[in-house]
Amino acid sequence: MSAERGWTSLSSEVKFASQWFEVRRDAARRPDGSHGDYDHVLAPPAVTVLAVDERQRIAVTRQWIYTHRGPQWRLPAGRVDDVDTEPGDAARRELAEEVGVSATDWSMLGTINCADSLTNHRDHAFFATGLRDCGERRLEPGEADLELHWLPVQQVVDMVLAGELPHAGSSFAVLVAKVRGLL
Structure with a gap:
């Protein structure tokens, strides 16, 4: 679990991975206390x-x-x-x-x-x-x-x-x- 500027990552799950990139779904707590899922791609620079x-x-x-x-x-x-x-x-x-x-x-x-x-x-x-x-x-x-x-x-x-x-x-x-x- 990590927190930055009021955002807290609660969990992270790999949905797809290849040699080129990874798709993840993160559960997060926002600065206002509400929760949400964030789908995002991790890619090399x-x-x-x-x-x-x-x-x-x-x-x-x-x-x-x-x-x-x-x-x-x-x-x-x-x-x-x-x-x-x-x-x-x-x-x-x-x-x-x-x-x-x-x-x-x-x-x-x-x-x-x-x-x-x-x-x-x-x-x-x-x-x-x-x-x-x-x-x-x-x-x-x-x-x-x-x-x-x-x-x-x-x-x-x-x-x-x-x-x-x-x-x-x-x-x-x-x-x-x-x-x-x-x-």
């Missing part, structure tokens, strides 16, 4: 990488996203695996796997909560420059249709503003970098 080359182009991927039933533009991204000691390790791995490049300069843009009424899922966004080829891309089976595009910075900013880059981590990374004057 993820990373998104805003990689900008020397020609001021951004690495952007396009692939079919099963849950959205259509193709989607997004920045290179993926989950933080158990082998990653911290999110930056996952960011470096994802950039190499999806884009085939490494970066000499990295900075953290921030972390965004994704659908926080439904899940604890967080996306850590990174800015990468000083790009250099590190060999062939290493796509996972679910990424066989992943296309890599190098788009001008302003085009990617315009895509975010037009709602054409709906992935939360991607839009967050682009907007934060733009506001900070990195783009």
Whole structure:
């Protein structure tokens, strides 16, 4: 049993678990003393990488996203695996796997909560420059249709503003970098 800010977790039951996420039902006591059940998803954290080359182009991927039933533009991204000691390790791995490049300069843009009424899922966004080829891309089976595009910075900013880059981590990374004057 744990309590935070007047909320008390009374019990927690796993309703479904897979290698990707877990669905739980928690019984909780609210700050006003009433009780309720909360169904939520526990998911590992993820990373998104805003990689900008020397020609001021951004690495952007396009692939079919099963849950959205259509193709989607997004920045290179993926989950933080158990082998990653911290999110930056996952960011470096994802950039190499999806884009085939490494970066000499990295900075953290921030972390965004994704659908926080439904899940604890967080996306850590990174800015990468000083790009250099590190060999062939290493796509996972679910990424066989992943296309890599190098788009001008302003085009990617315009895509975010037009709602054409709906992935939360991607839009967050682009907007934060733009506001900070990195783009």
